[in-house]
Amino acid sequence: MFFTSFLNAVPGAVAQGLIWGIMAIGVYITFRILDIADLTVDGSFATGGATAVMLIRAGVTPWLALLCAFLVGMLAGMITGLLHTRLGIPAILAGILTQLGLYSVNLRIMTKANQPVSVDKYSLVVSARYVRDVTIGNPLFVIAVFLIVLIGALYWFFGTERGASLRATGANAHMAAAQGINTRFDTVLGLMLSNGLVALSGALWAQYQGAADVNMGRGAIVIGLAAVIIGEVLFDKLFRNFALKLTGVVIGAVIYYLVLQLVLQLGLNTDDLKLLSAVIVAIFLAVPYLKSRYFAGVKKKGGAVHA
């Protein structure tokens, strides 16, 4: 009884994990590669959803709407980046400011707090309705293909001269500057790329659930961090290659939603969900620190924690 209902919920949880996995990759770019905790994502996720839904309702092709969401997300990232690098506002605060401002922007885009987009009326890229279908339109299949292309593109980008300079900026800004890298430019670029992906994820999620909501991004950063950390903890030894690391992050997001589904079915009150997420992420963030503090010298890891 319990297992059948859980198994029934698995495809939905996996689809949710895959879509949010894109957003987690965005968080990985800022948190792990740039070494910045960027809180813009809570806003830009909803901005992506809002942009895509309103464009689709206005008759724009859903795929084009996704691209627009990506671009608008980049714009949001650029604002955070400029606040940080040009106006000297600490990154975390710059992100919070943009996020807050985006709440109003998102309401403006949607004109009200919630806007539906029905799969009956529009040919959406993904929809929860087909999550158990064995067709090419199954969102699991669509998102999986999407992710393969995306991870491939990111693998390529971070291997280029520009991508390498971006990684160097996050790894050691001092060294990057000494090697002629414009660290401010690269920081902005990284934030743009990250928030573009987050907005893209929001655009897919809005289509999947058939509506954009002004609160859909609340706590997104925590979910993104959870996915990044679960992916790292589980696949640290296994996944050395950059593309595999990104894959690990996506799997981390899937595991997050599977576990969430499980505890919900075990009777957890949905009101307590965010508290549970926050506690879990806090514990996982603390583990590396506590390890280094209390087990220093037992096992030296060098600087291999990042990227």
Added chain:
Amino acid sequence: MLKLENICKTFHPGTVNEKTALNGVNLTLEPGDFVTVIGGNGAGKSTMLNAIAGTFKVDAGRVLIDGVDVTGMSEHRRARFLGRVFQDPMMGTAPTMQIEENLALAYRRGQHRTLKWGITKAEREVFREQLRAFDLGLEDRLTSRVGLLSGGQRQALTLLMATLQKPKVLLLDEHTAALDPKTAAKVLELSDAIIAEHKLTTLMVTHNMKDAIAHGNRLIMMNNGQIILDIRGEEKKALTVEMLLEQFARISGSEFASDKALLA
């Protein structure tokens, strides 16, 4: 090759922490000059190097590199003229990136970063050859993360990164101070060899008077943000630590205030 005209820099002006770090520094380096820089703590040695590198904006004066006025140029734009090695071995490399990735980044210093692949096969061979000459066993570890290397290996790598693209001026900021004596000697030896091979114009800050005397063709001593002594050629070859200390006491009117320098 390098010209400093009346460089002044005061940190935290108008506060209780106000500190005049550079007080009218004038210095001209001829091509191929290898100048060692000594002076007590707070004399302005590192600040002078940072002023050249553009880490901060100077209050007054001009910095010219090979005839180009770089005074208003940002740190990353000046980088194309400069090779830099720092005191802290953590500072000059990206620990989470591979040895070859670090070298490839340095190989592109001064160039626009494009969407071409970040490292080529041919470059890899160049890096391997150069590292082999260092004799640190790094030539077979191109894909190791730099975070796994020892301080000495990192400094050697940073030195290679600083000179992979021949810089107009090489800035060595106490780059052996954080190393054990044996490793320090090895890194100094490598520095000497590279500087001689490429005839690099070099400024090397050191706490060690013996090193300052033994290396380079010219020695300058700093005190209170000024250059108080400039010795070159035959005169420098005849220098001893005692003579330097005596000179310092005579010119500055105080004892040389660095235990590190005396004990070295």
